[in-house]
Amino acid sequence: MSTPPSADVSPYVKDTRFFGHPRGLATLFFTEMWERFSYYGLRPLLVLFMAAALADGGFGFERSQASAIVGIYGALVYVASLPGGWVADRLLGLRRAIFIGAVLITAGHLSIGLSGFAGAAAGKIFFFLGLLLIVLGTGLLKPNISAIVGDLYPEGGARRDAGFSIFYMGINVGAFAGQLITGILGEAVGWHWGFGAAGVGMALGLLVYWLTSHRTLGPIGVAPTRQSDPTAQAAQERSVKFVVGAGLGIIATVFVLAATGLITIDAQVIGRYMTFVLVGLALGFFGYVFAVGGLTGDEKKRIGVIVVLFIFAAIFWSAFEQAPTSLNLFARDFTDRQLGGFTIPATWFQSVNSAFIILCAPLFAALWTGFALGLLLAGLGFFLMIFAAKRVVASGGTLLVSPWWLVASYFFQTLGELCLSPVGLSSMTKLSPRKYVGQMMGIWFLASAVGNLIGGLVGGHVDPEKLDQMPQLFTVTTMSLFVATAVLGVLIVPIRRMMAGVK
Secondary structure, three states: OOOOOOOOOOOOHOOOEEEOOOHHHHHHHHHHHHHHHHHHHHHHHHHHHHHHHHHOOOOOOEEEEEEEEHHHHHHHHHHHHHHHHHHHHHHHOOOHHHHHHHHHHHHHHHHHHHOOOOOOHHHHHHHHHHHHHHHHHHHHHHHHHHHHHOOOOOOOHHHHHHHHHHHHHHHHHHHHHHHHHHHHHHHHHHHHHHHHHHHHHHHHHHHHHHHHHHHHHHHOOOOOOOOOHHHHHHHHHHHHHHHHHHHHHHHHHHHHHHOOOOOOHHHHHHHHHHHHHHHHHHHHHHHHHHHHHOOOOOHHHHHHHHHHHHHHHHHHHHHHHHHHHHHHHHHHHHHHHOOOOOOOOOOHHHHHHHHHHHHHHHHHHHHOOHHHHHHHHHHHHHHHHHHHHHHHHHHHOOEOOOOOHHHHHHHHHHHHHHHHHHHHHHHHHOOOOHHHHHHHHHHHHHHHHHHHHHHHHHHOOOOOOOHHHHHHHHHHHHHHHHHHHHHHHHHHHHHHOOOOOOO
């Protein structure tokens, strides 16, 4: 339970002053909008910055290493949602977890912004410390802010779906603006100007949440899940604090060892092992919930649906999350970006997805038909990139293809995302047993973590020195999505039966 038992939440959930929705949704909308401004504003700059030569202000990393680091970072941002949801459910409460998360993310961006003034060696320490703080902060903020959106609609139904669609619009408004602003500053002015702009956005999100959450959300999300027995409650809090302390201690130790050069980290190797670890983590969690989670028969069926959604969402995000790596590098190296006398920043192509979502979301709120269509449409987007890549290869790498190849690819990927993501997010709150809602939101984002990781591992295959790898990458991605579409299509009927009674 995320609300004190004696608290009256009705004035907050029945409120209709935000376009027919509770005002609390406005608080969550703008907090998440600025957080996504910062996250998506920073992300596309990372691979370009780390792969840039030292003379150009970058780190001079090999492209495969830079791409893998971006993938690991994106994966950790989402995998942190699982412990973040657990800590909120058991110790902090959703609201306090969101606030602490926002503070950590803001501090992370500040550290990255300062890295440019610290010299080459120390600058890397500040840079990676900043990424680590953003990972920890997003783990606390991301699943729990989505869970509170669900708490605003205890009645469920179409109104909750509409609320999540509005919330999702906030995500994409922030992403669209963030990538335009940080992109032009980072590529045309200086990398750390872009990093700094992302940090300013997160600071605004923290300010919005701090000033408005108490007034618009009331008691919603204040209290964590509590045991009826005070002794059991005290034991629960001690165990959570011990696990959190031990985890942070391990993270700090590894960071210090890496920063001092006592251990060497190979991002490609770590990324490959992390793929197995993340999938194993998901399977272990589902197994634990099924075996000792105290679920009813209907709840187990609904958890079974979540398992299916997790698998196919991971496949989708493995393709979709190539945007900041392979497609970003394709935009920079193989796309004609001249518009009159202006060179379009490569990172601006990342905002095409958000722009299409803003334009098309109202239509798809009515036309949504499921995960299978989302996978199919994403597959069509990568199918187009096969032809663009082959034109580059045929020219020996000298041809810069039309930017419309990327725009069309992002269009189909966006349609796929609109079919899959908003209702998938809402489904987690519908299907999850109440005591596991924060953790199940973490599981949803764990699928994104797997996708980010794989997208980072393959992103380095877009390389002017290895042209033949590009068509192969886009072909494998396309076929994976088409096969997943067919398999999920076969499973639609049994999934609907398992979801009987869910509103």
